Amino acid sequence: MRFTCYALGLGWGHLTQPTPGRLLFVNRPMVFCLITAALFARPLAAQTEKKLSVNDQRVRDIFEQLININTTGSSGSTTIAAQAMADRLTQGGFPPADVQVIGPANSKNYNLVARLRSTGTRPQKPIVLLAHLDVVEARREDWSLDPFTFTEKDGFFYGRGTLDIKDGDAILVATLVRLKQEGYKPNRDLIVALTTGEEGGSDYNGVEWLLQNHRDLVDGAFVINMDSGDPVILNGKRVMRSVQASEKVYVTFKLEVHNPGGHSSLPTKDNAIYRLAAALGRVAAYEFPAQLNEITRATFERWATLQQGGGQLALDMAAVARPTPDSAALRRLSDASPLYNAQLRTTCVATELTGGHAENALPQMAAATVNCRVMPGTPQDEVQGTLARVVNDTAVKISVVSPATPSPPSPLTPEVMGAIERVTKRLWNIPVVPVMETGATDGLYFRNAGVPVYGVSGVFVDINDIRAHGRDERIGVQDYYDGAEYIYQLAKELSSTAR
Numbered sequence: 065m066r067f068t069c070y071a072l073g074l075g076w077g078h079l080t081q082p083t084p085g086r087l088l089f090v091n092r093p094m095v096f097c098l099i100t101a102a103l104f105a106r107p108l109a110a111q112t113e114k115k116l117s118v119n120d121q122r123v124r125d126i127f128e129q130l131i132n133i134n135t136t137g138s139s140g141s142t143t144i145a146a147q148a149m150a151d152r153l154t155q156g157g158f159p160p161a162d163v164q165v166i167g168p169a170n171s172k173n174y175n176l177v178a179r180l181r182s183t184g185t186r187p188q189k190p191i192v193l194l195a196h197l198d199v200v201e202a203r204r205e206d207w208s209l210d211p212f213t214f215t216e217k218d219g220f221f222y223g224r225g226t227l228d229i230k231d232g233d234a235i236l237v238a239t240l241v242r243l244k245q246e247g248y249k250p251n252r253d254l255i256v257a258l259t260t261g262e263e264g265g266s267d268y269n270g271v272e273w274l275l276q277n278h279r280d281l282v283d284g285a286f287v288i289n290m291d292s293g294d295p296v297i298l299n300g301k302r303v304m305r306s307v308q309a310s311e312k313v314y315v316t317f318k319l320e321v322h323n324p325g326g327h328s329s330l331p332t333k334d335n336a337i338y339r340l341a342a343a344l345g346r347v348a349a350y351e352f353p354a355q356l357n358e359i360t361r362a363t364f365e366r367w368a369t370l371q372q373g374g375g376q377l378a379l380d381m382a383a384v385a386r387p388t389p390d391s392a393a394l395r396r397l398s399d400a401s402p403l404y405n406a407q408l409r410t411t412c413v414a415t416e417l418t419g420g421h422a423e424n425a426l427p428q429m430a431a432a433t434v435n436c437r438v439m440p441g442t443p444q445d446e447v448q449g450t451l452a453r454v455v456n457d458t459a460v461k462i463s464v465v466s467p468a469t470p471s472p473p474s475p476l477t478p479e480v481m482g483a484i485e486r487v488t489k490r491l492w493n494i495p496v497v498p499v500m501e502t503g504a505t506d507g508l509y510f511r512n513a514g515v516p517v518y519g520v521s522g523v524f525v526d527i528n529d530i531r532a533h534g535r536d537e538r539i540g541v542q543d544y545y546d547g548a549e550y551i552y553q554l555a556k557e558l559s560s561t562a563r
């Protein structure tokens with residue numbers, strides 16, 4: 065997955081992971097965008113028949129090779145893709161010892177970890193550049209083109225993974241080869257980790273496994289993740305670059321009521337379904353308190369300046385970004401859209417319901433699933449305690465179904481944000497907007513292990529044409545080459561001795 069939240073005057077879109085193709089919500093202004101988008105020309109996608117530079121040709125060839133390798137959970141293998149990328153690197157001059165294809169015994173899905181070594185006597189801690197090799201399933205009959213044949217057509221590259229996230233894999237491998245061939249000496253090791261299991265189809269998660277079993281290979285000062293934080297195109301225009309610096313924490317509870325039951329002809333006052341329903345009603349009515357952090361304050365502050373024509377929305381965004389957020393502005397923003405609301409607080413919502421065993425029997429059991437997306441830093445126990453207090457009925461048993469993996473926000477350090485700002489200004493001259501994702505990515509394993517993660521993809525996405533996990537997945541050809549240049553320059557900026 066790779067999409068974060070956007071709020072750009074005309075509207076926003078948000079796609080979350082790991083569920084395939086789950087476009088969460090589209091508000092009215094965004095619908096307007098969708099309808100009008102077709103009226104705009106897309107100058108960025110204009111195709112040219114020019115001869116490619118050596119660097120563009122390399123990054124294209126690697127991309128083509130990766131798209132043509134099936135890495136789905138069902139019939140594919142990330143080992144084949146990892147080995148192909150390892151070969152590219154060793155052919156590009158990397159010693160085999162610095163290029164590892166690695167994973168648990170008997171798995172068909174291995175990971176690639178490669179290292180461009182620094183030459184300094186006292187190098188700083190490495191930088192990890194991360195993307196996943198696995199892709200979501202794609203059926204030929206659902207697509208107008210073969211999803212596993214790289215196709216360039218009308219200014220776009222088509223194929224499963226073009227957007228999520230083989231573009232990032234190919235760009236990272238090409239960047240390492242380019243840096244190596246230029247004889248570039250970073251002031252710290254640059255580690256590229258291309259992993260498996262992000263989309264859920266693999267037998268394990270590569271990032272989690274590497275951290276548990278080979279921490280030395282992937283340990284770094286921070287991670288740059290290709291899989292989130294996109295530069296954004298709106299109506300044919302490049303408008304901003306988001307940086308995913310935080311993500312909410314996923315945790316699921318079960319609410320359960322048991323009862324002796326009996327014959328439905330003799331109802332009792334105490335009924336499991338009624339009790340559960342009443343409890344859920346109280347959960348529905350409850351709103352967790354607003355809770356802003358460094359990232360979400362920065363998001364609202366930047367969003368405020370991006371609202372076309374200013375207005376109340378812009379004022380409210382600026383007001384909640386202040387150290388003491390304005391309560392009326394908080395109320396209006398929370399009510400204005402599920403996206404703003406989810407940025408402002410922990411949310412818990414009932415998602416599944418079961419109960420009863422016969423139409424003519426009093427229910428002996430009723431249960432509901434409640435899924436929470438918790439503001440980073442809030443302990444799971446605190447959320448469970450709040451639910452218990454809100455439910456206010458000891459007959460309703462609350463238990464954890466999917467425990468939380470804590471994922472603390474990554475600090476917006478001048479070292480990282482400064483480099484991103486400089487490269488963005490130099491190449492594109494658009495604003496940089498830090499964001500908290502309401503879903504979760506592989507970044508959470510690093511964050512949980514104490515390593516900050518910044519989602520910084522180089523490839524522009526058109527928020528009116530997001531096809532990740534969907535049919536005829538694609539990215540703009542020029543957007544791809546520009547993204548490769550961006551990541552190359554960012555890698556240098558972050559590891560440059562000149563600073």
Ligand SMILES: [Zn+2]
Pocket residue numbers: 065066196228229262291
């Ligand atoms: Zn992804």
